[in-house]
Amino acid sequence: MRLRSLPEFEYMVPKDVNEVCSVLQQHAERAKVLAGGTDLLIHMKHRVLTPRYLIGLKNLSDLDRVSYKEGQGLRLGPLVTHESIVGDRVIQERFGALWTACSKVGTPNIRNMGTLGGNLCNAAPSADTAPPLIACQALVKVMGLAGERSLPLENFFLGPGKTALQPGEILVEIDVPCPPPRSGMVYVKLPVRTAVDMAAVGVAVFITVDANNDACQEVRIALGAVAPTPIRARRAEEIMRGEKITEPVIQKAAQIASEESCPRSGSIRASVEYRCSMVEVLTKRAIRQVLAQVRSF
Amino acid sequence: MSRKHAIELKINGDIHEVLVEPRTTLLHVLREDLALTGTKEGCNAGDCGACTVLMDHKPVASCLFLAIEAQGKEILTIEGLDQQGRLHPLQQAFIDYYAVQCGFCTPGMILSAKALFDKNPQPTEEEVREAISGNLCRCTGYVKIVEAILAASQQR
Numbered sequence: 001m002r003l004r005s006l007p008e009f010e011y012m013v014p015k016d017v018n019e020v021c022s023v024l025q026q027h028a029e030r031a032k033v034l035a036g037g038t039d040l041l042i043h044m045k046h047r048v049l050t051p052r053y054l055i056g057l058k059n060l061s062d063l064d065r066v067s068y069k070e071g072q073g074l075r076l077g078p079l080v081t082h083e084s085i086v087g088d089r090v091i092q093e094r095f096g097a098l099w100t101a102c103s104k105v106g107t108p109n110i111r112n113m114g115t116l117g118g119n120l121c122n123a124a125p126s127a128d129t130a131p132p133l134i135a136c137q138a139l140v141k142v143m144g145l146a147g148e149r150s151l152p153l154e155n156f157f158l159g160p161g162k163t164a165l166q167p168g169e170i171l172v173e174i175d176v177p178c179p180p181p182r183s184g185m186v187y188v189k190l191p192v193r194t195a196v197d198m199a200a201v202g203v204a205v206f207i208t209v210d211a212n213n214d215a216c217q218e219v220r221i222a223l224g225a226v227a228p229t230p231i232r233a234r235r236a237e238e239i240m241r242g243e244k245i246t247e248p249v250i251q252k253a254a255q256i257a258s259e260e261s262c263p264r265s266g267s268i269r270a271s272v273e274y275r276c277s278m279v280e281v282l283t284k285r286a287i288r289q290v291l292a293q294v295r296s297f
Numbered sequence: 298m299s300r301k302h303a304i305e306l307k308i309n310g311d312i313h314e315v316l317v318e319p320r321t322t323l324l325h326v327l328r329e330d331l332a333l334t335g336t337k338e339g340c341n342a343g344d345c346g347a348c349t350v351l352m353d354h355k356p357v358a359s360c361l362f363l364a365i366e367a368q369g370k371e372i373l374t375i376e377g378l379d380q381q382g383r384l385h386p387l388q389q390a391f392i393d394y395y396a397v398q399c400g401f402c403t404p405g406m407i408l409s410a411k412a413l414f415d416k417n418p419q420p421t422e423e424e425v426r427e428a429i430s431g432n433l434c435r436c437t438g439y440v441k442i443v444e445a446i447l448a449a450s451q452q453r
Contacts, residue, residue: 004341008299011319011365034363041361042342054319056366083355107431108409109358110343195430196344 006044013056017063017172020055021145025168027053033170035079036114038106039122063117063172066091074176078117082129083108085116095176096293097132097187097204104128104189107196117171120156123163124198125264126225130157131204132187134222134230138176144169157229182217183208184293188282192269199225200270201278203257205286209245209294216240221253221283226261226275233257236283245291254283304368308333309377317364324348324359327374335375335404339433346432349405350374356412356431375404378411386449387411394445398436405432410446419450 031053043049064079082102191197202224221233236257258280339347343358351373413428
C-alpha cells in the first residue's frame, strides 16, 4: 500500500495528566496519545490505526525527567527519549543494560524522537527496553481518573501490542530499584542487519554474586522477541540460583532458556529454530559478560 | 478537511508563519510550503534518513514530525548550513572527496555529521559510522562519505 499522507485527525494539547486522562476516557478508542510518534505515525500512514484525536503530550514536562537517588533507585519519566537515556552518565554506569538497549533502538533520528514510554506502551514483543527493565525488576506507575496504581513491568505486557493500561489510563513513571552490591547486568541484541533493525532476539541478564564472587545469589533472565510478550526465563534462573556459576551451569541455563522460548512461526525476520538457537548462544554470552563485570569490581 | 492552524516555525534562523492541518508533517511544510527542497522524502517511515533535519541541534526524521509539534524549536535544514554562499567545511569535503553521486542522501548525511561535530569535534571512524547509521546511501558504499566527514573534522 502506498505510504504517503497521514489520515485526518484533530490535535489537542492537554495541560496536565488529569486532562489527558479525561480526554482519553471521553473519546476511548477514537483517541491516541502522541509522544515521539515514531511508531504511531507509521501505523497511521499505513491506515492500521486511524484515531480521530491525537493527544499531544508536550505540555507534560514533568514526565520528561530522569532522577536517581542512592539507595532508592532510578525514576524515569515516560517521555524521556532514548537518546536522553544514552546521554545519562548514571544510567550508563549503574543501569548499563538499559543504556545498551536504548543505544540500539532504531537510528539516531529515531532515538532523538522516540520515548521510553512509547517503546513500552507499544508493547512490541521485540521492544528493546523491556528485557533490561524486567531483569532489573522495574515497576511502572499508571494514572487514570480513578487515581494512580503500580505494577511490576513484567505484568504490564499482555500480548503483542497489548498492555495492562485500562481505558483512560496513561503510563506516568518507570521505577528501577538500585542494584544490590556485587551485581551486574547486560543486554544483548541480535538484529538481522547491523543497524536500524528490530531485535530478532533480545536477552537481558542480571546477576548478583556472593562474597566469594563465584556463586549466584540472585539471577534474572529476560527474553525479548521470542514470545508474544517479553518473558522471564524462570526455569533457566532456577538452574543458576544459589549455585556456583560454572561452565556446565551456564550451558544448562542457556539451554533451558532456549526451551522456554516460543517464537512466532512465519516471521520474515528469523525462523523459530534460529531464534531458539540464538537464545541459547546469547544467554551464554550475556551470563559470561555479566560475570566479567562483577569480577572486575 | 480538518481545521487549519496558524503556526510559527523557526527555520535556519528565520521565522515563518504557515497554515497547516494537524496531519501535515514538517517534511511536507519544508518542501511544499517553504520550497526548501534540500530535505528529501525517501521511505516516509523514519528509516532511511533522507528527511533528516536538525531540531535544537539534534537530528530527527522530519517525515515523522508533525509541523504543529515543531513550534518553538530551532530547525536547521541543509539550506541553512552555508554562510552567505560560503560552503560549510562538510559540504566542501563532500565535494573534494567525491562523496556525492546521485546526491539524494547527501543533505541528511551532512546534517547527521554536523550534529556529530557539535557534540564530538574529533570523532573516530567508528563514531562517524555510528552517527550516519540512520542515513542510507544506495550509490556510494559509504567509504567516501566517511572519508569526507573525517577530513572535515580535521580542518576545524
